[in-house]
Amino acid sequence: xxxxxxxxxxxxxxxxxxxxxxxxxxxxxxxxxxxxxxxxxxxxxxxxxxxxxxxxxxxxxxxxxxxxxxxxxxxxxxxxxxxxxxxxxxxxxxxxxxxxxxxxxxxxxxxxxxxxxxxxxxxxxxxxxxxxxxxxxxxxxxxxxxxxxxxxxxxxxxxxxxxxxxxxxxxxxxxxxxxxxxxxxxxxxxxxxxxxxxxxxxxxxxxxxxxxxxxxxxxxxxxxxxxxxxxxxxxxxxxxxxxxxxxxxxxxxxxxxxxxxxxxxxxxxxxxxxxxxxxxxxxxxxxxxxxxxxxxxxxxxxxxxxxxxxxxxxxxxxxxxxxxxxxxxxxxxxxxxxxxxxxxxxxxxxxxxxxxxxxx
Amino acid sequence: xxxxxxxxxxxxxxxxxxxxxxxxxxxxxxxxxxxxxxxxxxxxxxxxxxxxxxxxxxxxxxxxxxxxxxxxxxxxxxxxxxxxxxxxxxxxxxxxxxxxxxxxxxxxxxxxxxxxxxxxxxxxxxxxxxxxxxxxxxxxxxxxxxxxxxxxxxxxxxxxxxxxxxxxxxxxxxxxxxxxxxxxxxxxxxxxxxxxxxxxxxxxxxxxxxxxxxxxxxxxxxxxxxxxxxxxxxxxxxxxxxxxxxxxxxxxxxxxxxxxxxxxxxxxxxxxxxxxxxxxxxxxxxxxxxxxxxx
Ligand SMILES: Nc1ncnc2c1ncn2[C@@H]1O[C@H](COP(=O)(O)OP(=O)(O)O)[C@@H](O)[C@H]1O
Ligand SMILES: [Mg+2]
Numbered sequence: 001x002x003x004x005x006x007x008x009x010x011x012x013x014x015x016x017x018x019x020x021x022x023x024x025x026x027x028x029x030x031x032x033x034x035x036x037x038x039x040x041x042x043x044x045x046x047x048x049x050x051x052x053x054x055x056x057x058x059x060x061x062x063x064x065x066x067x068x069x070x071x072x073x074x075x076x077x078x079x080x081x082x083x084x085x086x087x088x089x090x091x092x093x094x095x096x097x098x099x100x101x102x103x104x105x106x107x108x109x110x111x112x113x114x115x116x117x118x119x120x121x122x123x124x125x126x127x128x129x130x131x132x133x134x135x136x137x138x139x140x141x142x143x144x145x146x147x148x149x150x151x152x153x154x155x156x157x158x159x160x161x162x163x164x165x166x167x168x169x170x171x172x173x174x175x176x177x178x179x180x181x182x183x184x185x186x187x188x189x190x191x192x193x194x195x196x197x198x199x200x201x202x203x204x205x206x207x208x209x210x211x212x213x214x215x216x217x218x219x220x221x222x223x224x225x226x227x228x229x230x231x232x233x234x235x236x237x238x239x240x241x242x243x244x245x246x247x248x249x250x251x252x253x254x255x256x257x258x259x260x261x262x263x264x265x266x267x268x269x270x271x272x273x274x275x276x277x278x279x280x281x282x283x284x285x286x287x288x289x290x291x292x293x294x295x296x297x298x299x300x301x302x303x304x305x306x307x308x309x310x311x312x313x314x315x316x317x318x319x320x321x322x323x324x325x326x327x328x329x330x331x332x333x334x335x336x337x338x339x340x341x342x343x344x345x346x347x348x349x350x351x352x353x354x355x356x357x358x359x360x
Numbered sequence: 361x362x363x364x365x366x367x368x369x370x371x372x373x374x375x376x377x378x379x380x381x382x383x384x385x386x387x388x389x390x391x392x393x394x395x396x397x398x399x400x401x402x403x404x405x406x407x408x409x410x411x412x413x414x415x416x417x418x419x420x421x422x423x424x425x426x427x428x429x430x431x432x433x434x435x436x437x438x439x440x441x442x443x444x445x446x447x448x449x450x451x452x453x454x455x456x457x458x459x460x461x462x463x464x465x466x467x468x469x470x471x472x473x474x475x476x477x478x479x480x481x482x483x484x485x486x487x488x489x490x491x492x493x494x495x496x497x498x499x500x501x502x503x504x505x506x507x508x509x510x511x512x513x514x515x516x517x518x519x520x521x522x523x524x525x526x527x528x529x530x531x532x533x534x535x536x537x538x539x540x541x542x543x544x545x546x547x548x549x550x551x552x553x554x555x556x557x558x559x560x561x562x563x564x565x566x567x568x569x570x571x572x573x574x575x576x577x578x579x580x581x582x583x584x585x586x587x588x589x590x591x592x593x594x595x596x597x598x599x600x601x602x603x604x605x606x607x608x609x610x611x612x613x614x615x616x617x618x619x620x621x622x623x624x625x626x627x628x629x630x631x632x633x634x635x636x637x638x639x640x641x642x643x644x645x646x647x648x649x650x651x652x653x654x655x
């Protein structure tokens with residue numbers, strides 16, 4: 001299981017640069033998740049790693065060995081495709097054993113491996129069927145199984161769950177998480193779904209427009225996002241941003257804008273001492289609002305819509321012309337138009353530069 | 361309660377259908393029934409449907425391939441037997457060569473980026489626009505005078521006619537196979553590459569099995585053209601290598617036309633394409649890539 005290092009890897013299609021020079025290192029035996037919005041270059045990165053796409057510049061190293069000139073089969077990687085890509089003319093057993101048959105592994109050993117993986121994935125009863133006779137979820141497992149029967153050093157997953165319905169996806173996510181712990185392999189997993197990223201990743205790499213925004217453990221990304229993009233991306237429902245400016249009054253820093261005046265914690269005040277008058281985005285997670293206005297600074301929000309989810313509700317509220325999401329327990333206390341006062345705790349306020357989006 | 365409601369069709373519709381069926385089946389029925397008749401029965405104008413079926417015509421046609429010598433045959437003319445063999449050899453070999461080269465060419469045109477790819481693909485179709493009769497004279501000249509090894513020239517040989525048939529059918533085969541290959545999701549080939557297949561294995565183990573319906577359709581088409589072709593075969597083949605259509609026409613001489621034998625030959629001529637079409641069309645199933653990728 002190699003350490004994989006991307007060094008200034010670039011990719012352009014004609015004049016269009018999809019990946020500006022990108023540095024990334026993936027440690028031995030880690031489950032790395034590349035996450036970002038659709039079209040940000042995740043698949044491209046993965047395909048370059050697989051050898052399906054040539055790179056336009058830079059180099060990839062597997063344990064210090066440059067591999068950009070190697071064909072996919074020489075890289076010892078297995079890949080699960082977003083659209084499954086099962087061979088329609090082979091039954092499931094033959095689909096799964098294709099790679100092993102090409103390597104001329106003895107038949108008895110192939111059978112044993114295919115059985116083993118099929119049992120792990122609960123598809124042993126489907127081995128004689130053709131892909132067309134399976135449901136989407138079963139095909140997805142077969143696609144996974146086809147990669148897993150190979151003893152590859154690195155496994156690549158390109159949005160493997162994105163074609164499943166929500167329930168099945170949640171189930172597979174948990175199974176994957178379980179499997180991840182059982183297999184001690186390098187795994188690189190691409191997804192646009194931050195929940196998948198948070199559940200599965202040892203390390204998450206957040207990308208946007210071909211640029212790595214931040215990488216780290218799920219907790220790191222959640223508690224210490226490097227910028228507004230990461231903060232907004234890694235949470236569900238997404239983080240609220242209030243545009244305003246910092247004002248210093250009697251040694252206390254406030255964030256002020258239309259409809260809100262929030263007190264900044266003493267530690268942040270100290271750190272941001274010289275930044276008064278600066279234009280900032282104030283980030284507050286929907287779950288951070290407290291129904292007790294006395295906690296932190298009070299803020300008045302006008303209820304627009306309430307989404308009742310059972311244990312909690314997500315309220316869409318308005319403050320100074322902007323939609324603000326608030327997550328509360330139970331039902332919304334009023335109907336549309338009700339003005340409610342919430343408290344914003346100091347510790348839950350994140351400040352970002354309005355222009356650059358960088359965390360302050 | 362409600363039985364399926366059939367819309368009552370206009371009687372004219374049935375009349376039209378009947379006319380069409382008679383028109384298309386009539387000649388075949390005539391050929392089949394006449395092939396089992398003696399010449400006297402064929403010529404008599406009374407008993408066209410009442411006759412004693414006989415296999416004599418078939419025995420005459422196949423006399424040199426039978427294990428016994430039919431009693432009624434005084435002189436065994438081997439021409440028809442040979443012609444049937446020639447037709448089979450020429451049609452099968454030219455179909456095989458056309459398919460093998462056609463699928464590789466189509467794959468290259470669809471999947472590889474190279475200079476002049478678009479115009480190459482168009483040119484293949486352009487070649488179909490030239491009627492074979494136009495090719496006849498130049499090909500005859502070239503085959504007779506330009507490609508000779510010692511005394512042997514290309515005209516009159518299997519090689520010569522097979523080359524012409526391959527050239528004639530290749531454009532169309534490339535064209536159909538292209539349309540099948542573009543439907544194969546590229547991820548299938550990528551998956552095979554990830555599984556460690558080299559380009560040839562990707563082509564033979566993954567792509568070809570998937571486009572089997574296309575190959576079947578193309579092979580039916582090619583086989584039938586090679587089997588039925590008359591004009592070029594007549595001009596380019598000699599006594600030993602003639603195909604069945606040419607032989608039939610040649611046997612229509614002024615002084616003696618053996619209709620029974622001709623009908624029997626015609627029936628025999630129709631059998632191989634029928635068998636071939638049946639076998640090949642078994643491969644034509646809809647949804648060749650069903651289940652490969654998320655729809
Ligand atoms: N073959 C291609 N030719 C041109 N542009 C491409 C090609 N493949 C991908 N792109 C572009 O590259 C960008 C990144 O694509 P991709 O890596 O597939 O994104 P995602 O993060 O959704 O997987 C997209 O803007 C896409 O339009
Ligand atoms: Mg993608």
